[in-house]
Amino acid sequence: MTMRSVGVLWFGALVVLAPSARAQGRADAVALARLQAASDSSAKPQPSWSATGAVVGGITGGAVFAVAFYQFSHRDGAVNSTTGNLGGTLVGCALGAASGALLGAFVGSLFPKHENR
Secondary structure, three states: OHHHHHHHHHHHHHHHHHHHHHHHHHHHHHHHHHOOOOOOOOOOOOOEOHHHHHHHHHHHHHHHHHHHHHHHHOOOOOOOOHHHHHHHHHHHHHHHHHHHHHHHHHHHHOOEOOOOO
16 A cells, blocks of 8 residues: 555655756756856966876785786685686776876876967
8 A cells, every 4th residue: 555655755756856857857957058168268277287197006006906906806725716816906906097097196186387489
């Protein structure tokens, strides 16, 4: 009985809210159509070292995590296989590269590039 009443409530909410959501969508489309960028806008992105930081962070993070995951997957006294060690190393390299690139891009974006003129 409870499931049926919850279904009726969902159906009622859908019937009531769907037409108002469609009307709201049309109003947003009209408002967005009127929105234009100002021709004399002086907002320009400032050059930073984020791309360089992403590359350096990705390479460094990949190397560090690859070594760490290799050490984690290769245990003394256990049965070690090449497939397991290589898999752990590749997973570590991928996780380290992704997280290092994100961190490097963030840190690099904190330092603006200076243009020499």
